[in-house]
Amino acid sequence: MRANFLFSEVLTGLRRNVTMTVAMILTTAVSLAMLGGGLLSVRMADKTEQYFTSRLEVRFFLDDVISETDPDCAAEPCRTLLADMKKAPGVVSVQFVNRAAALDEVKELFEDQPETVQYLSETRLPASMRVKMTDGDQYERIYNTFHDSPGVKLVANDREFVDRLLRLFDGLRNAAFGLAVVMAVAALLLIANMMQIAAFTRRTEVSIMRLVGATRWYTQLPFLMEAVVSALAGSLLAIVGLLIAKPLVIDRALGPLFDSNVFPRITGDDIATVALTIAPLGIVVAAITAYATLRYYVRE
Numbered sequence: 001m002r003a004n005f006l007f008s009e010v011l012t013g014l015r016r017n018v019t020m021t022v023a024m025i026l027t028t029a030v031s032l033a034m035l036g037g038g039l040l041s042v043r044m045a046d047k048t049e050q051y052f053t054s055r056l057e058v059r060f061f062l063d064d065v066i067s068e069t070d071p072d073c074a075a076e077p078c079r080t081l082l083a084d085m086k087k088a089p090g091v092v093s094v095q096f097v098n099r100a101a102a103l104d105e106v107k108e109l110f111e112d113q114p115e116t117v118q119y120l121s122e123t124r125l126p127a128s129m130r131v132k133m134t135d136g137d138q139y140e141r142i143y144n145t146f147h148d149s150p151g152v153k154l155v156a157n158d159r160e161f162v163d164r165l166l167r168l169f170d171g172l173r174n175a176a177f178g179l180a181v182v183m184a185v186a187a188l189l190l191i192a193n194m195m196q197i198a199a200f201t202r203r204t205e206v207s208i209m210r211l212v213g214a215t216r217w218y219t220q221l222p223f224l225m226e227a228v229v230s231a232l233a234g235s236l237l238a239i240v241g242l243l244i245a246k247p248l249v250i251d252r253a254l255g256p257l258f259d260s261n262v263f264p265r266i267t268g269d270d271i272a273t274v275a276l277t278i279a280p281l282g283i284v285v286a287a288i289t290a291y292a293t294l295r296y297y298v299r300e
Helices: 002-016 018-053 064-069 078-087 099-109 114-122 136-146 159-201 203-211 216-259 268-297
Strands: 057-062 091-097 128-133 152-157
Touching: 018 159, 018 216, 018 268, 057 078, 057 136, 078 091, 078 128, 078 136, 091 099, 099 114, 128 136, 136 152, 159 216, 159 268, 216 268
Parallel strands: none
Antiparallel strands: 057 128, 057 152, 091 128
16 A cells, blocks of 8 residues: 555656756756766776786897897897896787898788888897786886896887876876766756655645655655656666667777777676776666755755
8 A cells, every 4th residue: 555655756756847857857867877878988098008008018129239149148248138128027928020031020010001001121120038027016126127237229118108198098088087077966956856856746735645644754765756657767778878879979989999909898787887886876876865865945
């Protein structure tokens, strides 16, 4: 009996304030979708950092003498430099790439650009030591240890490129979060207004129920459920929006970068993780806002 009453009251309340209900659902959906976009950008930044950190290397380009006369790194100072690098803390592996191997890599990389291959072939590429580290934080120490070693001409690494990518995603994330906060405030205000309007339109019913012995919690529960139902609908819309945005927006905009392994791909698991975060959050925040509004404004 009580469940039937609660169900009917919730439906009645939603029908009476249909425009306010639709506005709250849409505002909640947009704010949660923006929050979801921010969380996806955070996941993409984290995955990008892990992806490139695992492939991060420091390249020590060797001088012309070693590049020209020591293709097997069997003579000094190349042999000692290679041995010292392999023994250094934080180093996973060291690969010596001679001039011929470097040229083969260039030919493979630019096989569809013969002019570039011809130009690089004529520049006499240097030999190099490619050092893979346990993590990117080891770069400075390894650089300081070997950058002025005999035979080293130039040092290059990928850390700056990774940092630029992460700064880009940090900016996107902050923008998404900022818009989400604005929309969340609008959603909270709509929830509070909806509760006040709903309570005002049913003030006579609530007064009668209180006179016949109904508790304050029992009379306010239908209003609370209206907010929860609206937030649930908004959460589902936000999740559907993220699912649609993945193939239509994310994959189309970043698809070539995903295919070329510049960025790790956003997967269905990432969407599911974000959905499991924003849906409960939206419902809980709506319930708390509705409860606080009822306790403050509704005295019956």
